[in-house]
Amino acid sequence: MKTAPHFLSRTRKSLMAAAASLAIAGAIGFGITTTGTMPVLADAVHVQAPQVPSFADLVEQVSPAVVSVRVKSDVQPADDNSFQMFQGPDGLPDNPQLRRFFKQFREFGPQNDHRQHKRRDGKLRPVAQGSGFFISEDGYLVTNNHVVKxxxxxxxxxxxxxxxxAKLVGTDPRTDLAVLKVEGEGRKFTYVQFADDAKVRVGDWVVAVGNPFGLGGTVTAGIVSARGRDIGAGPYDDFIQxxxxxxxxxxxxxxxxxSGQVVGINTAIFSPSGGSVGIAFDIPASTAKGVVEDLIKNGSVSRGWLGVxxxxxxxxxxxxxxxPDAKGALVASTQDDSPAKAAGIVPGDVxxxxxxxxxxxxxxxxxMIAAYSPxxxxxxxxxxxxESKxxxxxLGKMPSQAKLASNDQQSAPQSETxxxxxxxxxTVTQSDDGHxxxxxxxDPDSAAADRGxxxxxxxxxxxxxxxxxxxxVKQAMEDAAKAGRKSVLVQITRNDSNRFVALPIDKG
Structure with missing residues (x-):
């Protein structure tokens, strides 16, 4: 059968149109030209950026030495005490904004209510969880006192x-440290050592490893923000922030x-919400090392006591x-039967x-005093x-609780009372006991008011x-003026506690 010429013509035109469409689609879909050249591909993005340090090798080495600590008791506290919340000391710097921030935190932040009750069934229940780390291959490990107390x-x-x-070896509430001992049945534990924290500088990289919120081993990194922080936690505050x-x-x-050495032990955070806001405080390694050694050796820490x-x-x-210089420590009072009182140190001495x-x-x-033995x-x-003398x-042995200073005074002749x-x-009046x-x-506009x-x-x-x-008082002011001094040192008693205030002799 013969094909009609007009049909062949239409078919030829249709095939040519289809071929042209495929060529155009190919050029659009695959980024090639219709000239038969090789495909042109764009380069992938590549940025030449400075390489930040990786902590992976460090973490791999130290992680086996870090543990989670679970604490049980038949005494159930009203809340979880697994972390100290820094709520602001009374001795904060004179900074209104800082004090206002702490005040808001105390009012709205989590409260550390440590009221307890005995469980009726006598069974042990979880009361706290925290972190710790081995310091010897035979199973001694360090944690916080407030975790295990x-x-x-x-x-x-x-x-x-x-x-x-684990068993509790000893605790030291004054530095918030505790030592536990694990019996590993002959197992040798991976352990870490304390660093020389005197070499730690603000801005140094640090890595914290622990058990936040009971999640298990967790690693975070940051820098040293400050040294020598006093947060009002105790008499030996010297925290690394x-x-x-x-x-x-x-x-x-x-x-x-x-280098994988312990520069500090996490003990407190500053947070209005209960979570991290980037401010945490560590017990320095230099403090922890001596305390831990005493706890392992004696189960407790004995410190020298001056009694002032x-x-x-x-x-x-x-x-x-x-x-000559505004240095030293002014003695506000001496405790009865204290070494200081026996040595003749009196209030007003520096x-x-x-x-x-x-x-x-x-x-x-x-x-300095605590570093000596009783x-x-x-x-x-x-x-x-x-004058200097x-x-x-x-030194005596520091008592478990500080004794109140005796404020007994001897009667003196009175003139104008x-x-x-x-x-x-x-404006003053004679006290009821005559002392x-x-x-x-x-006067609200006086130096006395300014000084509290x-x-x-x-x-x-x-x-x-x-x-x-x-x-x-007037005689003391006259004597000070004759000696060429511009102020007098006034000893104040408030709520059975002494303090000194310097007041200018001229009208404040």
Whole structure:
């Protein structure tokens, strides 16, 4: 059968149109030209950026030494105490914004209510969980005191998930440290060592490993934010501040330098919400090392005790005492039967040196004395009655609870017993027991008001001389003026606690 010419023509045209369409579609779909050349492909994105350090090798080495600590007891606290929340000390710097922030945190943040009740069934229940780390191959490990303090049974969970029972070796509440011992049945544990934290600098990288919120081994990284932080947690505050995220459950966990050494132990966070906001505090390795050694050896820590209540020396106080520099620790009171009182140290003295070493601050004095063993005799240099003198003090053993200083005073002849001390901005009256002058009113525009003196305070001494009437105060002011001083040192008693305030002699 013959094909009609017009049909062949139409078919030929249709095939040519289809071929052209395929060529165009191919060019669009595959990015090629219709000229028969090779495909042209765009380069993949590649950025030449500085390489940040990886912590993977470090984490791989130290993780087996870090454990989770589970605590059980038949005493059930009202809440989880697995982390200390830093709620702001009374001794905060004079910064209104900082104080307001802490006030808001106390009001709206999580509350640490440690009320307890005994479980009726007598069974052990979980009461806390935290972190810890091995410091020896035979199973000694470090954690926080506040993690274990309610416990009667302890379980350590290794990074491979194995659970082992542990016993409590000892605790030290003053530094919030505790030591546990795991019996590994001949097993040798991976352990880490303490670093020389004196070499730690602000800005150094650090890595925290722990058990936040009970999740198990977790790693976070950051830098050292500050050194020597005083957060009002205790007499030996000297914390390292870091910004590596730590949360509840990280307590007792280690913070490492890039050499895999422990520079600090996570113990507290500053947070209005209960979670990390980038401010955490570590017990320095230098503090922990000595405490841990004592706990392993003796089960407790024995510290030297001086028996004084002290306060910082301000420029005004130094000037009022004729002290060349605003350094040292001003003795506000001495406790009865204390080594300080036996050595003749009295309120108003300034402790400037211990064993020939300068005392730069009250915190440093506490640490210096605590470093000695009870019974040790040390030479203490004091500023007394306008001159430096040295006394020998036989240190005692720090009591479990501080004793209140005795405020007993001897009666003194009285002249004028009440009235106005206008030059100081005060109105006073004789105290009921005849010792000292009770502040009845304070001029709000006076230096006394600026320095925190308020109605109800009792003035017991001025420039270390007892006062029982306004005439005694005025005489002390005249003596100070004759000595060329611009202020007087006023000893104040409030709520059975002593402190000193320097007031200018001229009208405030």
């Amino acid at each position: 309610e416990g009667s049974a302890y379980t350590v969970v290794l990074n491979d998930g194995k659970e082992l029972d 870091i910004d590596a995220p730590v949360n509840r459950g990280n307590s007792g966990g280690p913070t490492f330098n890039l 209540e002290i306060q910082p020396v301000t420029k005004d106080i130094a000037e009022s005492l004729g002290l 402790i400037t040196q211990v064993a020939g070493k300068d005392v730069p601050s009250t915190k440093e004095l506490a640490r 019974g040790k005799s040390v030479d203490v240099t004091i500023w007394h009655d306008g 040295q006394v020998s003090v036989d 009440s009235g106005s001390l206008a030059d100081l901005g005060l 000292g002058l009770v502040v009845a009113d304070v 003196i308020r109605a109800g305070d009792v003035i017991t001494a001025v420039n270390s001389e007892e006062v029982n009437g306004t005439a005694d």
